[in-house]
Amino acid sequence: MEENDCEGILFADSIGEYDLVRYADRILHILCTEGSMSFVFCDVRYNIVQGDYIILPQASFVSDFTASPGFKGIIMSLSEPFVASMGIRSNYGFIGHMALLQNPVMKLSQHDFRKCLHDMERIRERLEEKDHLFREEMMGHLLTAHILDLYDIHARGQEARQIPERAAKLISRFIGMLYDGSYIADRDLEYYASRLCITPHYLTEISKKVSGRPATWWIDRFTLYEIVRLLHCKELSVAEIAERLHFSSLSYFSRYVQKRLGISPSAYRSELPKN
Missing domain, CATH: 2.60.120.280 (Regulatory protein AraC)
Structure with a gap:
């Protein structure tokens, strides 16, 4: 370097x-x-x-x-x-x-x-x-x-998009909150919309306009990356990961992962290479 x-x-x-x-x-x-x-x-x-x-x-x-x-x-x-x-x-x-x-x-x-x-x-x-x-x-x-x-x-190489400056600034703040880890405690669209002083519908619309994805997709994207990262930390149990990410129960955490990754957290971990 x-x-x-x-x-x-x-x-x-x-x-x-x-x-x-x-x-x-x-x-x-x-x-x-x-x-x-x-x-x-x-x-x-x-x-x-x-x-x-x-x-x-x-x-x-x-x-x-x-x-x-x-x-x-x-x-x-x-x-x-x-x-x-x-x-x-x-x-x-x-x-x-x-x-x-x-x-x-x-x-x-x-x-x-x-x-x-x-x-x-x-x-x-x-x-x-x-x-x-x-x-x-x-x-x-x-x-x-x-x-x-x-x-x-x-x-x-992209579809042409004209993005108003205000919309770009709002989405920048939204993604900034996700980078700062807000998704760990808050995964509801309403939370982010209220922090930005806009409606959930408007946040969804400008997110689609800027990125082609709704705001909830980005919340899930950051959450799932952290889940996958923690599942690689085998010293943490699945229950401990669910608690660390503020899921209300282990069963809800398992359903969340299953729905979005198509596999349960325990099954995902079992498929990881053995060290």
Whole structure:
């Protein structure tokens, strides 16, 4: 891992160098230049090959990286505060963020692959200019250009959506509450709507408009990821997990998991690889 005094941007040559625990709150970008690799994101396994670009908006949701012997790629890690400080004036960033939580892999054309490769190599090269008097501003502008390229690539592959600024801000706050762990104690749509001072119906409508999914899907998405993560912690009993997530009873917890995963929590755990 390349450490530098610009903590907003870090690079690594292999995924083995990247500490997923230490950098769990950072945004992870991977451009596959040779070979292949796979990983699990939100309990779904993805296989990537040369020309694929991966953006993991929440690295804590990823596990089980497996790279082929010939894998090569550029791995870039960004801090959320640094990206936010660039002040990109487009609400597409949040639309893209929600899409990437559903599928973090972009299949690039040859033209877009060359563009992204050039962008990332340029950012990495200029990051070494530690005596540049305006280094942080320079890096911010270079990264802004790359992010806008990514917006363009991603948007061209998506259904066009015009999102009012207020709706984008409300959904950003809603997802922010989920990232902060509100789903652990509150999974009712009404709770989030009241916190945002809007009706449950309006929250559902703007969530569908921004992401194509209702707000309840996102509440379940975050809840199920935490359930799966805890089921891998075999020192915790299923009853303890249900209690930790504030389910009213073990039977209700089991029904919740069965309905959404198609398997009971005990059966899911029994199918995990033996350590």
